[in-house]
Amino acid sequence: MGLIPVGISRCLLGEPVRHDGGHARWRDDGLAAHLRFVPTCPEVEAGMPTPREAVRLVRIGEQAPRMVGRQSGADWTSAVAGMAEARIAALRAAGIRGFIFKSQSPSCGMERVKVYRETGYGHKDGVGLFAAALMAAWPELPCEEEGRLLDPALRQAFAARLWVFDAWRTLREGEPTVAALMDFHSRHKLLLMTHSPADARALGRLVAETTPLEERLARYEPLLMSTLARRATRGRHVNVMEHLAGFASDTLDAADKGELAGVIGAFRRGEVPLEVPLTLLRHHLRRRKAAWALAQVYLQPFPAELGLRSAIIA
Numbered sequence: 001m002g003l004i005p006v007g008i009s010r011c012l013l014g015e016p017v018r019h020d021g022g023h024a025r026w027r028d029d030g031l032a033a034h035l036r037f038v039p040t041c042p043e044v045e046a047g048m049p050t051p052r053e054a055v056r057l058v059r060i061g062e063q064a065p066r067m068v069g070r071q072s073g074a075d076w077t078s079a080v081a082g083m084a085e086a087r088i089a090a091l092r093a094a095g096i097r098g099f100i101f102k103s104q105s106p107s108c109g110m111e112r113v114k115v116y117r118e119t120g121y122g123h124k125d126g127v128g129l130f131a132a133a134l135m136a137a138w139p140e141l142p143c144e145e146e147g148r149l150l151d152p153a154l155r156q157a158f159a160a161r162l163w164v165f166d167a168w169r170t171l172r173e174g175e176p177t178v179a180a181l182m183d184f185h186s187r188h189k190l191l192l193m194t195h196s197p198a199d200a201r202a203l204g205r206l207v208a209e210t211t212p213l214e215e216r217l218a219r220y221e222p223l224l225m226s227t228l229a230r231r232a233t234r235g236r237h238v239n240v241m242e243h244l245a246g247f248a249s250d251t252l253d254a255a256d257k258g259e260l261a262g263v264i265g266a267f268r269r270g271e272v273p274l275e276v277p278l279t280l281l282r283h284h285l286r287r288r289k290a291a292w293a294l295a296q297v298y299l300q301p302f303p304a305e306l307g308l309r310s311a312i313i314a
């Protein structure tokens with residue numbers, strides 16, 4: 001499998017582009033080995049030198065936040081907006097499948113960025129200008145911050161969105177057929193069910209329409225990605241695993257069934273990570289040669305060596 005192209009705040013790669021001439025190297029533990037980074041530094045690309053005066057977001061009254069120099073008050077808002085428009089077009093052309101932002105930055109922060117008011121006080125309720133522009137222009141794109149990726153649940157959710165979006169865009173950028181769309185949906189059905197059964201069913205109805213294929217593809221993409229952005233709950237994982245267990249049940253004796261029900265129950269109670277019941281489930285499905293079930297992306301949405309399903313998710 002090739003590397004997945006992903007945009008990233010340039011300073012996270014260890015490049016000295018921060019305002020103080022330093023960097024903020026991302027301490028990744030495995031994900032990066034599967035990605036091909038397309039770096040961006042909004043401030044440098046907006047024409048700011050390095051090192052440079054630090055900037056911050058300032059909101060006057062009800063106006064949208066502006067980016068200004070901390071001492072000089074120089075206004076960089078238009079320059080960043082112009083840079084963002086050009087850079088987003090370039091990122092689309094580069095075919096990126098996701099973006100990893102530097103947290104807390106007035107340019108790159110995805111959330112809780114300080115916005116200063118006329119009072120002089122800062123409130124952590126803003127979004128960096130470049131991050132906001134990218135997420136507004138491309139809502140389907142999986143985005144995360146390097147700090148949030150330390151959280152096992154967020155890391156796992158981001159990886160799932162990234163690998164599914166890559167598979168989806170690869171399909172769309174090829175020569176998609178109705179059969180390929182149906183196959184894609186069929187293989188992703190149970191993964192989608194863990195995020196939202198109602199949305200998974202809506203996607204199934206969309207696939208089965210007789211509207212032109214291009215129209216179906218265009219409508220499938222935003223619903224696919226908004227479904228995956230919903231939190232997968234433990235209860236829905238249990239439902240999906242019990243459903244999958246049904247595909248192997250006719251080859252299981254009472255002891256096997258008891259063992260499988262036991263580990264699914266332990267997962268339901270938060271005693272073992274998801275990988276424990278899934279490992280047993282995969283084993284039984286392989287023995288049963290249950291083709292449709294074994295083709296489910298849910299069983300392995302991202303490379304196993306990432307170990308993302310080995311953490312207990314609250």
Ligand code: SF4
Pocket residue numbers: 009010011012017018019040041042043044102105107108
């Ligand atoms: S946070 Fe963004 S704008 Fe700031 S140095 Fe890093 S890449 Fe550049």
